[in-house]
Amino acid sequence: MAAPKIILYTNHLCPWAHRAHIALKELGLEYEEVIIDLTKPREPWYLEVNPRGLVPSISYNGTIITESAIVSQFLADAHPSHLLSASNTGAGALQRARIAFFVDAFFTKVIPHLFASLRAASDADRETATEALIAGVETEIEPLLAPAQDGGATGPFFGGSEKLTLAEVLTGSFLLRLLLLHKPEYGLLSAKLPELLEQRTPRFKRWADTTVQQESVNFIWDAENVGRKTKERLAAAAK
Numbered sequence: 001m002a003a004p005k006i007i008l009y010t011n012h013l014c015p016w017a018h019r020a021h022i023a024l025k026e027l028g029l030e031y032e033e034v035i036i037d038l039t040k041p042r043e044p045w046y047l048e049v050n051p052r053g054l055v056p057s058i059s060y061n062g063t064i065i066t067e068s069a070i071v072s073q074f075l076a077d078a079h080p081s082h083l084l085s086a087s088n089t090g091a092g093a094l095q096r097a098r099i100a101f102f103v104d105a106f107f108t109k110v111i112p113h114l115f116a117s118l119r120a121a122s123d124a125d126r127e128t129a130t131e132a133l134i135a136g137v138e139t140e141i142e143p144l145l146a147p148a149q150d151g152g153a154t155g156p157f158f159g160g161s162e163k164l165t166l167a168e169v170l171t172g173s174f175l176l177r178l179l180l181l182h183k184p185e186y187g188l189l190s191a192k193l194p195e196l197l198e199q200r201t202p203r204f205k206r207w208a209d210t211t212v213q214q215e216s217v218n219f220i221w222d223a224e225n226v227g228r229k230t231k232e233r234l235a236a237a238a239k
């Protein structure tokens with residue numbers, strides 16, 4: 001298959017757009033990057049690309065695909081790889097169902113508390129959100145990372161995979177924020193969060209630490225910039 005012509009419309013501060021970067025890097029696909037300035041109204045040409053005005057969008061051989069989960073899934077389907085097994089085998093269909101459930105649990109039971117912590121108006125609110133976040137990981141995520149789920153596979157990634165899967169593609173940019181925005185200078189997450197995760201959800205902590213160390217996950221990550229801009233944006237929104 002000839003290499004596709006891919007244009008990625010993105011912004012490096014956006015965790016949703018970041019998903020597409022991880023997928024493209026894991027798949028080894030070349031792409032042209034167009035940075036969309038999200039601090040200004042979208043220009044008419046971009047609203048023609050994506051009428052919602054959001055990033056990410058991709059142009060894939062001239063066809064536009066939007067929404068980060070759909071973009072990532074499309075790329076993984078169009079370029080079969082370690083990210084996802086084929087859907088037309090029993091094991092592949094099961095892996096896809098397990099990844100989909102894991103990602104759903106992460107985004108419905110954990111990430112809302114991360115956002116609540118980022119938006120917290122006081123230290124007490126932040127501690128409450130932190131406790132809810134950890135409880136969500138404990139109840140919903142930690143059991144899905146138990147070795148008994150992995151059918152004898154012992155790799156560090158989801159399902160005991162030796163390489164990243166679509167589960168890490170879809171969660172990695174949020175793991176970076178969850179693990180690395182607790183520094184006091186940002187004041188965005190409880191400083192105790194990494195330690196509490198280590199104590200109460202050690203499998204999750206190990207999996208998340210390994211995931212954020214992967215080059216495909218962190219090559220566009222700039223903690224200082226994300227921390228500072230997130231703080232500024234939340235302060236402006238709170239006024």
Ligand SMILES: N[C@@H](CCC(=O)N[C@@H](CS)C(=O)NCC(=O)O)C(=O)O
Binds near residue numbers: 055066
């Ligand atoms: N559901 C969308 C969410 C994307 C999204 O919210 N992107 C934000 C940046 S992080 C955006 O483009 N915001 C522009 C705006 O709201 O004007 C996806 O997963 O792609």
